[in-house]
Amino acid sequence: MTVNLPDAAWRNRPGLDALLDALGAADGMVRFVGGAVRDTLLGLPVNDLDVATTLFPAMVVERLRASEIKVVPTGIDHGTVTAVIAGWPVEVTTLRRDVSTDGRRATIAYTDDWREDAARRDFTINALYADPVSGAVFDYFGGVDDLNARRLRFIGDARERIAEDHLRILRYFRFLARYGDDAVDGEAYDACRAGATSLMALSRERIADELLKLLGVADPVKALRLMVDGDILKPVLPEVDMQGVARVERVIAREAEAETQPSALRRLAALLPPDTTLAEQVGARLKLSNKARKRLVAALGTTPPPHNARALAYRVGVESAIDRLLLDRDVAPDVVRQIRDWTPPRLSIGGGALIARGLPAGPDVAKALQAVEAQWVAEDFPGDGRISEIADQTVSKFQRARQ
Structure with missing residues (x-):
């Protein structure tokens, strides 16, 4: 049975036709491959596009540059370059076969045999190619049937x-x-x-x-x-066990109830035992970025009562506050809605305003400013009029303490 690639929005992106022309689509020298073909057949959105070609990498670069298409040699030693069309990256890879592998990397050789290229891929549903001109799908290992059956095979x-x-x-x-x-x-x-x-x-x-x-x-x-x-x-x-999997399942349900975007990092936090020290160790072991490590640790911190959701978001950031609230099974998911689209305000006065009110310059200024901020947060971030009152009261308190 002949299968054709349905039309999809990504196939009409600006610059794609020029890219395909440059790579010899009319002569059968290039095909869409992998995820774009698979997801289009399933009716799913496509974000990343890969194409395979019989052209050697140097020729790919030469042709793209001749067509004034930006090209970046992202993995040219392994036959891959990235073409950039209208700000959209497209990976272009020369057909390959594995000469040797060690479980981490492969030594490759180029080929002009499409089936040989397909044979080195992992799953049948990832070894689907489509002709960009006719839309005909090339399936060498039963990937279309597996896709229709929701079956995953090596x-x-x-x-x-x-x-x-x-x-x-x-x-x-x-x-x-x-x-x-x-x-x-x-x-x-x-x-x-x-x-x-x-x-x-x-x-x-x-x-x-x-x-x-x-x-x-x-x-x-x-x-x-x-x-x-x-x-x-x-x-x-x-460290991961079935209790962790149960926590992930619960967090997924709570994300849906709170109508908030899923987060892989939040789910990783749920997968781990609730221990900030362990979270730091796992973050380091996985070599996560400093930002990701901090978020992982913050997610497993102590969650305040629900009515302090905005105070928590002010202190640790909205993203980390949502993580904590969703990880705490005792907090109703709808509490997240209080901060989901909230931008924490900034305290509108500084130490100079307290000095202008009569507080002597020195260490008391920083302490007093912290006290003003704490009261402002506790009162759920009132406006400038109330901030001025809090500042007056705080300065008076510190002045009395010095007498």
Whole structure:
């Protein structure tokens, strides 16, 4: 049965036709590949576009520059460059085959055989190509049928594919969570369990990136249960257990009730035991950014009573406050609505205003300003008139204390 790629908004983006013309689309030298084909067949939105070509990288660069298309040699040693059209990146990769692999990286050689290129990919649903002119879909390993059945299969032997790239273990569960049904492929699951210790050979940045992508899908709970039950995460995150998975499930439900955007980092916090020291250790182990580590730790801090939601947001930031409120099962999710679209104000006076009121310059100024701020926050951020009153009262209090 012939399958054609449906029309979609991304296929009409400015500059795409010029890019395809430059790469020889009319002569069959370039095809859409991977996620864009897969998601378009499912009717899902497409954000990232990859194309494959029979042209060697140097020729790709030459042709794009001749067509005045910006090109960045992002991974040219492995056959990939990034074309930028109307501010939109498109990854262009020369057809490849693996010469050797060690589980972390591959030595590749270029090829002009589309099936050979497809054979080196991980899952059948990711090895789909589409001709940009006719829209015809090329499926070498039954990916369309698997897509329709919501079935996730490795191409070829699962253990061999995992041995080629250990990250495919985590990718398997991410794709299972997003595209699979409730049934897991026994051969694939056994291969992931058998190869779990090989995750330790990967960089922590790659593990963190893939884990956060998994936690960011609509419902990763079933996949997480399988991972914990099979000791998949144990080599790199031994702290994670079924209680953590239950917390993630609860947070997902609370995100929906609060009508707030899902957050992979918030779900990671839920996955961990509620211990700020441990959160700091995990953040460091996964080599998260300083900002992400701080948010992870802040999410597991002590949550104040619900009526202090804005005070919490003022102190730790709106994002971290939402994290804490959603992680605390005793706080109603609708409390989040109080701060979801709120911008914390700034105190409109400084130490100079207190000195102008008669408070002598010195250490008392900073203390008094802190007292003014604390009262302002406690009264839920009143306007300038009330701030002036609080400042007068505070200065008087400090002056009396000095007498």
